Amino acid sequence: MAGAKGRGDVWSGHDPVSAPLSGSEQDETLALRPKFNADGLVAAITQDAETGEVLMLAWMNAEALTATLETRRATYWSRSRGELWVKGETSGHTQEVVEVRIDCDQDAVLLKVRQTGGACHTGRASCFYRIVPFDGSPLSKDPHMS
Amino acid sequence: MAGAKGRGDVWSGHDPVSAPLSGSEQDETLALRPKFNADGLVAAITQDAETGEVLMLAWMNAEALTATLETRRATYWSRSRGELWVKGETSGHTQEVVEVRIDCDQDAVLLKVRQTGGACHTGRASCFYRIVPFDGSPLSKDPHMS
Numbered sequence: 001m002a003g004a005k006g007r008g009d010v011w012s013g014h015d016p017v018s019a020p021l022s023g024s025e026q027d028e029t030l031a032l033r034p035k036f037n038a039d040g041l042v043a044a045i046t047q048d049a050e051t052g053e054v055l056m057l058a059w060m061n062a063e064a065l066t067a068t069l070e071t072r073r074a075t076y077w078s079r080s081r082g083e084l085w086v087k088g089e090t091s092g093h094t095q096e097v098v099e100v101r102i103d104c105d106q107d108a109v110l111l112k113v114r115q116t117g118g119a120c121h122t123g124r125a126s127c128f129y130r131i132v133p134f135d136g137s138p139l140s141k142d143p144h145m146s
Numbered sequence: 147m148a149g150a151k152g153r154g155d156v157w158s159g160h161d162p163v164s165a166p167l168s169g170s171e172q173d174e175t176l177a178l179r180p181k182f183n184a185d186g187l188v189a190a191i192t193q194d195a196e197t198g199e200v201l202m203l204a205w206m207n208a209e210a211l212t213a214t215l216e217t218r219r220a221t222y223w224s225r226s227r228g229e230l231w232v233k234g235e236t237s238g239h240t241q242e243v244v245e246v247r248i249d250c251d252q253d254a255v256l257l258k259v260r261q262t263g264g265a266c267h268t269g270r271a272s273c274f275y276r277i278v279p280f281d282g283s284p285l286s287k288d289p290h291m292s
Contacts, residue, residue: 024268030285047200052198069280070280107203110274122174122250127249128249131247132178132248136215139177139248142247
């Protein structure tokens, strides 16, 4: 294992070496080669490290991903505000990142976090507080997150 | 609660009534008003209903979402193939949908499923089999999903 690296070495987003590979090479590489979309983003699923509850889905650009790894505080890219978004910076509802995983084609990351307060901007524990019935009847709200 | 509705009533995607609302109205509505992106898609996070393990991230258009609700078999939109993708149709690795949730702004859904076989096209249980170390060292593979 390499020792801790300084800022800028954690993930050198503009280094051609870190461009995504294709097919099974991308699936099996041990290099971080995020496959950013046309907007320069990967999806980030955030999960409670203890309960396994899925808390939210957000987005990360290269800077947000690097910041999350370096600081262990979940940092996203706010698409609505067009700026880096350190989760909880204004609300206090921070996310201490316990583990980061990346998926087969490296266009999505999974953060396991210790959440302070509610993850959702509505104040609820999770953004997924509404259940969609199979029969087309109205959504219902999870009574544990009203 | 309304009774079961027929095909086409489950979610009338092109009905102006079902367009997203804004702000807190969208957060609190009990109507299904998916906020599709410019490609007509919402993100779909799939989670094992029993273990809570996050299995994959995929995408759904209106047709895939409707099909998932109607058939209770996870159905996505394959961006690479440009077609509807009934999970497991060729691999046999189907996903029986136990619950569907939608997030605050309705641009992401969460499926809780009973997974047959591996969820990942690599054969692994989950697509998130690689851990990203905080210190910039190479990724490691989850030994339970080698």
